[in-house]
Amino acid sequence: MMDKVLKAWQKIGMFVVLLILVVFFSLTSDKFMTTSNILNILRQVSVVGTAGVGVSFVMISGSTDLSVGSIVALCTVIIYKLVMAGVPVPIVCLIAILIAASCSVINGILANTLQTHPFALTLAMSNVWTGVAMLACGGVVLFGLSEKFTIIAKYQIFGAIPSLIPIFSFLAMIGIFVLSRSYFGRRVYALGGNPEAARLAGIDTKKMTILTHALAGAFYGAAAILYCARTATGDGMSGTSYAYDLITAANLGGITIGGGSGHAYGAILGLIVLQVLTNGLTLLGVSEFYQRIAKGLILIGALTIAMAQRKSANRTDKEIAMIKDKKDN
Amino acid sequence: MKEDLLTVRGITKTYPGVIALNNVSMSFRKGEVHGIVGENGAGKSTLIKTITGAIVPDSGEIIFDGKTYDRLDPIAAISIGIGVVYQEFNLIPGLTVAENVFLGKKVEGTKYLADFKTMNRRTKELGERIGVKLDGSKRLWELSVAQQQIVEITRALAENVKLLIMDEPSAPLTNVEIEKMFEIIKMLKEQGVTIIYISHRMDEIFRITDRVSVMMDGKYINTVNTCDTNRQQLINMMVGRELKETFPERITPVGEEVLRAEHLSGKGVRDVSFTLHKGEILGFAGLMGCGRTETMELIFGARERYGGELYLKGKKVNFRNTEQALNSGIALVPEDRKGHGIFPDKSIKWNSTISCIKALSKFGVVNLKKEKETAKTYIDAMRIKTPSDEQLVKNLSGGNQQKVVVAKVLATKADIIIFDEPTRGIDVGAKQEIYALIRQLAETGISVLMISSELEEVIGLSDRIVVLSHGKVTTILEQKDFAQTTILDYASMA
Numbered sequence: 001m002m003d004k005v006l007k008a009w010q011k012i013g014m015f016v017v018l019l020i021l022v023v024f025f026s027l028t029s030d031k032f033m034t035t036s037n038i039l040n041i042l043r044q045v046s047v048v049g050t051a052g053v054g055v056s057f058v059m060i061s062g063s064t065d066l067s068v069g070s071i072v073a074l075c076t077v078i079i080y081k082l083v084m085a086g087v088p089v090p091i092v093c094l095i096a097i098l099i100a101a102s103c104s105v106i107n108g109i110l111a112n113t114l115q116t117h118p119f120a121l122t123l124a125m126s127n128v129w130t131g132v133a134m135l136a137c138g139g140v141v142l143f144g145l146s147e148k149f150t151i152i153a154k155y156q157i158f159g160a161i162p163s164l165i166p167i168f169s170f171l172a173m174i175g176i177f178v179l180s181r182s183y184f185g186r187r188v189y190a191l192g193g194n195p196e197a198a199r200l201a202g203i204d205t206k207k208m209t210i211l212t213h214a215l216a217g218a219f220y221g222a223a224a225i226l227y228c229a230r231t232a233t234g235d236g237m238s239g240t241s242y243a244y245d246l247i248t249a250a251n252l253g254g255i256t257i258g259g260g261s262g263h264a265y266g267a268i269l270g271l272i273v274l275q276v277l278t279n280g281l282t283l284l285g286v287s288e289f290y291q292r293i294a295k296g297l298i299l300i301g302a303l304t305i306a307m308a309q310r311k312s313a314n315r316t317d318k319e320i321a322m323i324k325d326k327k328d329n
Numbered sequence: 330m331k332e333d334l335l336t337v338r339g340i341t342k343t344y345p346g347v348i349a350l351n352n353v354s355m356s357f358r359k360g361e362v363h364g365i366v367g368e369n370g371a372g373k374s375t376l377i378k379t380i381t382g383a384i385v386p387d388s389g390e391i392i393f394d395g396k397t398y399d400r401l402d403p404i405a406a407i408s409i410g411i412g413v414v415y416q417e418f419n420l421i422p423g424l425t426v427a428e429n430v431f432l433g434k435k436v437e438g439t440k441y442l443a444d445f446k447t448m449n450r451r452t453k454e455l456g457e458r459i460g461v462k463l464d465g466s467k468r469l470w471e472l473s474v475a476q477q478q479i480v481e482i483t484r485a486l487a488e489n490v491k492l493l494i495m496d497e498p499s500a501p502l503t504n505v506e507i508e509k510m511f512e513i514i515k516m517l518k519e520q521g522v523t524i525i526y527i528s529h530r531m532d533e534i535f536r537i538t539d540r541v542s543v544m545m546d547g548k549y550i551n552t553v554n555t556c557d558t559n560r561q562q563l564i565n566m567m568v569g570r571e572l573k574e575t576f577p578e579r580i581t582p583v584g585e586e587v588l589r590a591e592h593l594s595g596k597g598v599r600d601v602s603f604t605l606h607k608g609e610i611l612g613f614a615g616l617m618g619c620g621r622t623e624t625m626e627l628i629f630g631a632r633e634r635y636g637g638e639l640y641l642k643g644k645k646v647n648f649r650n651t652e653q654a655l656n657s658g659i660a661l662v663p664e665d666r667k668g669h670g671i672f673p674d675k676s677i678k679w680n681s682t683i684s685c686i687k688a689l690s691k692f693g694v695v696n697l698k699k700e701k702e703t704a705k706t707y708i709d710a711m712r713i714k715t716p717s718d719e720q721l722v723k724n725l726s727g728g729n730q731q732k733v734v735v736a737k738v739l740a741t742k743a744d745i746i747i748f749d750e751p752t753r754g755i756d757v758g759a760k761q762e763i764y765a766l767i768r769q770l771a772e773t774g775i776s777v778l779m780i781s782s783e784l785e786e787v788i789g790l791s792d793r794i795v796v797l798s799h800g801k802v803t804t805i806l807e808q809k810d811f812a813q814t815t816i817l818d819y820a821s822m823a
Binding site: 013183186187190194196197198203204205206 | 519631633650651652653654655656659660665668669670671672673674675679683684687689690694695697737741763
């Protein structure tokens with residue numbers, strides 16, 4: 001019985017949580033279920049979620065990236081500077097994506113050569129990128145990004161839906177598709193599932209590490225573009241909470257630390273849950289300090305369930321294996 | 330007739346949907362070495378676990394040293410003198426030998442603090458009991474695998490063990506180390522310790538045991554005196570049918586040269602030269618640490634090459650990674666199946682197609698239909714018994730897991746396949762299938778490099794045998810010169 005519940009939870013758990021949160025906040029706050037509030041949540045999800053797709057790639061490949069936020073932040077400053085210097089918007093976007101990809105590739109190269117845990121490595125690099133970003137922006141938030149650029153987010157589809165949301169949905173679908181349907185995606189899972197087996201199966205794991213990071217970096221760059229378009233600012237500190245939020249979201253969504261399993265849409269769903277929670281609690285006037293406590297506890301809850309699932313899966317697996325072995329003989 | 334130390338009577342253990350042990354009764358005499366054999370899933374491990382108290386049987390009783398127990402727990406089992414040496418050691422690398430030996434035990438003469446002097450002395454004494462010199466103050470990670478196993482045995486001795494269970498103890502050891510282990514077993518036997526010895530290796534069973542019991546499908550089949558039986562008889566009992574352990578004959582002659590290694594060197598490989606022909610099975614023999622696996626990894630581009638040349642069909646090649654080797658038609662079935670061969674949390678389909686997934690894709694997108702067809706082709710070819718290609722590989726038996734690894738390699742359509750210990754830890758039936766497969770591959774023109782620690786396997790399958798010692802080729806034997814003693818001579822050359 002318990003096993004079945006846990007198995008079902010793996011599939012629909014986050015939907016259930018989301019539904020409960022939405023119902024709860026709708027009943028307790030009359031501001032929650034308004035078009036403007038829902039769109040606001042989705043706009044927030046769009047920016048962070050785009051980076052989240054990139055993080056999903058890195059995490060599924062068995063690595064982790066604490067420098068995601070600092071790379072996004074660095075790119076927002078660069079975008080601001082370039083746009084204000086009069087560089088055409090499409091070229092700015094291209095440059096932002098290339099720079100973010102390069103920063104992320106540096107993580108990959110370091111991971112390959114230093115053979116150390118990516119946790120420490122990306123922690124170090126996150127300091128480097130934040131430092132560079134702060135130097136570039138002079139330590140202040142750069143306001144007043146030109147209309148030329150913010151039009152990306154201002155454009156409304158069907159007269160109501162801000163363009164950020166469809167752009168994000170499109171990018172997310174690309175990410176989900178690449179992970180689940182391309183041979184590259186298969187290799188990302190192979191790399192995370194068992195790196196040595198992947199290597200001996202004829203996969204150039206070092207090249208894969210670089211490519212995975214490059215692709216993830218491109219998503220970080222896209223996130224920076226959406227950030228600038230939405231807020232009309234360049235901010236060297238803009239991404240400070242990204243790594244925390246995204247790793248939490250990925251865990252909620254079934255991407256485990258260690259890699260090899262989970263899906264990008266799970267991470268996005270996890271992120272939506274986090275954003276709804278933050279938004280709803282804020283509307284209810286719950287202080288940010290309590291919100292932090294709630295987020296932390298939710299992560300612990302998600303980890304507890306993940307552990308129970310693993311145990312339950314192993315239990316059933318053992319039984320299946322024994323039945324199998326009997327049949328074999 | 331010596332009296333019995335341990336008797337299990339009517340032990341039954343069921344898991345949902347399966348009977349792991351079915352009314353098993355067996356007796357073990359004082360001071361005998363008693364082998365237990367059976368295919369994977371025969372119930373050997375489950376039986377051992379009931380004796381050590383790791384699991385509780387549904388019914389039945391255990392009579393040990395005159396006392397009857399209906400169940401044991403691990404602590405009780407240790408305290409009455411039952412010790413186990415598992416394949417994977419339960420030692421702590423950062424502690425000293427003596428600390429490991431006395432872990433969780435009180436040393437006489439100490440009050441509150443650990444008395445290292447006494448511990449080291451007692452460790453030395455225990456070592457002397459089995460004829461080895463043990464330095465209690467050494468850190469465990471300084472020791473070789475064989476020495477660590479000795480520490481495990483010593484640890485059991487420190488508990489005044491009366492029954493020592495050894496589960497596949499020879500698996501991590503070299504031939505020389507196995508001899509040493511046999512000596513220790515003999516000494517323990519002389520001191521009246523009963524030993525239960527579980528092994529897949531028939532030659533060891535015949536070397537070391539007094540009696541041997543056979544299990545099949547969770548049932549006890551029979552116990553025989555080792556000197557009254559033979560290999561074939563045991564195998565037949567294990568599989569419950571006539572099964573000839575035979576090696577298929579070569580029919581088609583070998584073709585032209587496909588691969589030539591000249592003076593290869595790398596870590597653990599000093600100077601290796603050989604040629605491989607189309608459709609040939611080239612065996613590699615040698616003691617553990619002789620550089621066999623390392624040589625294969627050099628060829629496969631999985632390891633850095635310091636020097637030497639490699640020619641593929643006459644063309645000089647230099648693989649910097651495994652992907653280049655695979656693209657040139659070389660594939661590898663690795664030695665460590667669980668660690669390096671399978672992706673346990675993925676399906677059979679996923680595993681069998683991961684190496685060739687690029688070829689099954691168009692514009693980078695995997696063609697799911699082609700993937701399913703390819704998987705089916707090789708699942709059928711390998712006769713992997715599974716209800717569905719979506720079955721996770723971790724749920725398969727060892728033999729079937731190995732077949733999945735081979736399926737993965739075959740799916741790449743490689744024309745040179747490296748098999749590193751292809752039958753390690755798999756049961757007799759699956760072994761036969763692997764032998765037949767390797768021969769069949771060679772007949773169809775695929776060239777095979779095969780490493781095996783089981784000499785019979787190398788002799789039975791190979792067309793020629795390269796013998797390595799200390800990273801060097803000591804000889805390349807032609808079929809007419811194949812003999813276990815010759816191979817061992819060359820393998821132990823300095």
